[in-house]
Amino acid sequence: MAWAGIEKSTLVATLxxxxxxxxxxxxxWTVRHLLAHLVLREQAxxxxxxxxxxxxxxxxxxxxxxxxxxxxxxxxxxxxxxxFWDGPSRLSPFSWLGDTISLVEYVVHHEDIRRVGxxxxxxxxxxxxxxxxxxxxxxxxxxxxxxxxPVGVELALxxxxxxxxxxxxxxxxxxxxxxxxxxxxxxxxxxxxVKVTGTPESLEQFExxxxx
Numbered sequence: 001m002a003w004a005g006i007e008k009s010t011l012v013a014t015l016x017x018x019x020x021x022x023x024x025x026x027x028x029w030t031v032r033h034l035l036a037h038l039v040l041r042e043q044a045x046x047x048x049x050x051x052x053x054x055x056x057x058x059x060x061x062x063x064x065x066x067x068x069x070x071x072x073x074x075x076x077x078x079x080x081x082x083x084f085w086d087g088p089s090r091l092s093p094f095s096w097l098g099d100t101i102s103l104v105e106y107v108v109h110h111e112d113i114r115r116v117g118x119x120x121x122x123x124x125x126x127x128x129x130x131x132x133x134x135x136x137x138x139x140x141x142x143x144x145x146x147x148x149x150p151v152g153v154e155l156a157l158x159x160x161x162x163x164x165x166x167x168x169x170x171x172x173x174x175x176x177x178x179x180x181x182x183x184x185x186x187x188x189x190x191x192x193x194v195k196v197t198g199t200p201e202s203l204e205q206f207e208x209x210x211x212x
Contacts, residue, residue: 003130004098007106012085018113020077025112025188028058032077034109036067039084041105042094104137104182111183115191123193126179135178138185139163145185150205151198155181170202 020032029037040048040063047063054062071080088094094101107126114121126134139155142165146153152171156162157178164171165185174184176194184192189210196203 002098003133004102004106006130007103007110008085011106011110012081014110014113015081015084016078020071022113023116025116025191026058026109028060030059031113032068032071032080033059033064034112035077035080035084036064036071038105038109039067039080040064042088042092042102043083099133100137103133104141104186107134107179108182108186108188111179111188111191115188120191123177123180126177131178134182135161138178138182139165142166142181142185145187148209150209151202153206155185157181170199170205172196172198172202172206 015031015035018031020030020035022031023029024031024034026034026037037048040051044063051061051063056062067080071077090096114124135157142153142155146166149166149168152164152168153166154162154164154171154173156173156175158175162173174181174194174196176184176192180193183189184194196206198206
């Protein structure tokens with residue numbers, strides 16, 4: 001089953017219900033910015049890459065900003081959501097590599113909207129097969145998120161499965177459901193529902209790095 005499609009449908013429902021100008025967990029981005037990012041990523045990846053190469057301040061991306069401007073009105077915002085829902089052309093890798101390149105992206109950005117602010121939403125109860133699909137991708141990609149950790153990092157699921165994703169002196173063990181591990185690995189550490197354990201020295205080093 002292609003879980004990215006299911007996750008996309010729930011994300012679209014959340015986007016439609018959200019305040020477009022509300023903040024997200026992505027610093028400098030409102031819900032409207034996040035939506036524009038999703039559209040640009042899938043339908044104009046070269047423009048998205050161009051924004052990254054310019055290293056703008058968050059919220060000041062030139063190409064993404066054009067989409068944000070087009071979505072200032074209620075109708076414009078609804079049209080941008082529809083464009084996201086319609087998706088890229090059939091020739092685009094984004095149309096046939098769904099789970100591989102979009103599942104974790106959708107899950108994390110969905111929580112960027114849901115868990116922001118003083119009263120964040122509780123973690124969603126995702127189906128076990130979807131969590132398994134997330135795990136297959138997180139255990140491979142998480143190394144990038146922890147590449148600068150001063151200590152080794154191992155991820156573990158509540159059922160005991162695990163994977164070392166970063167080598168280093170000492171180690172910490174991060175335990176949680178796959179979606180929570182994805183949030184933690186991709187920088188949403190303050191809202192990720194995980195448990196981090198290790199020696200006092202390893203924990204101190206890791207937590208100092210993670211807080212920075």
